[in-house]
Amino acid sequence: MGVCTSLCGGLGAELEVGTLAVIASVGLGDTRSGSSQVQAPRVLDNGAVYEGCWEGAVRSGDGSQVWPNGAKYFGQWANGMAHGNGRFEHIDGDVYEGNWSEDKANGYGWYRHKDGSSYEGQWTNDKQDGDGTETYADGSKYIGRYKDARKTGLGTFAWADGSSYEGNFENNDISGRGVYIWADGRQFEGTWASNRMHGSGVFTWKDGRMYSGDYVEDQKDGVGVFSWPDGRCYDGQWSCLRVSCSS
Known part of the structure; x- marks a missing residue:
């Protein structure tokens, strides 16, 4: 019979979210200590545009980022990385929405392919x-x-x-x-x-x-x-x- 061989063979394609490792740290903006502050949109060193909260020169709090290739992230940040709840939209139409830790999907989340x-x-x-x-x-x-x-x-x-x-x-x-x-x-x-x-x-x-x-x-x-x-x-x-x- 062997019916499962063909049926199961393609079931385990890895659904990697793709890290946000391309996010560049920048040394711009308000360096005063204190709580997160919303600032005007900034163009980062890698060409991405970030709009949202900062703590000094570090993205922290709620914010959105759009990469030059059209990929988008909307959600929470900490220490310049996606951290907390957020949504990442891939350029091919795939979407991940859920929990993040240090730029990676960690915890509970939902991934939808196009x-x-x-x-x-x-x-x-x-x-x-x-x-x-x-x-x-x-x-x-x-x-x-x-x-x-x-x-x-x-x-x-x-x-x-x-x-x-x-x-x-x-x-x-x-x-x-x-x-x-x-x-x-x-x-x-x-x-x-x-x-x-x-x-x-x-x-x-x-x-x-x-x-x-x-x-x-x-x-x-x-x-x-x-x-x-x-x-x-x-x-x-x-x-x-x-x-x-x-x-």
Whole structure:
């Protein structure tokens, strides 16, 4: 079968926000100590235009910045960096809105691609990290855990064709224990490795057939029991090459 290989392969594209490291520190303006003060728009050394609050020569408080290429940030600043709540608009139409820490997405935030796909959840240093929900342009959706921008841990993925998987992921692959339900009603509950049934599990068909036993790379291989709705049953050893055997 191997149905998950093609479906899962492109699910883990990293949704990096892109740091604001290009922000240049400038030595301009009011250097008096005290609370943040709103000042007139300034052109920075890198050509970006900043308008908002300053503490001495440092951007701090609420402010907006527009880069020469058209990228925009609106939100909070601290020590010359995006820090707090803010919104960054990429030149390609993508948008991130949420929490920032030292010029990077950190904490809770929402990222929307121009094609309509999106991610909402936890971030660490510009990467999905923790609990989140990813929605794709075709309507598919993943809800679960991320680590270093990759689906890792428990999660649920629902495809647009009606199939679904609930269980463990590892580096964007279905790996570990989980239940996959096909759109036509077939179901496998058991162990997975790299998007394939691998280990022990139970496969059921909508017409009542059932196989309980061992799998190797999507194929029945090892000890297993196959039963039919009419009462017939085979209990024994299985060995099948993936290229010549079908379920």
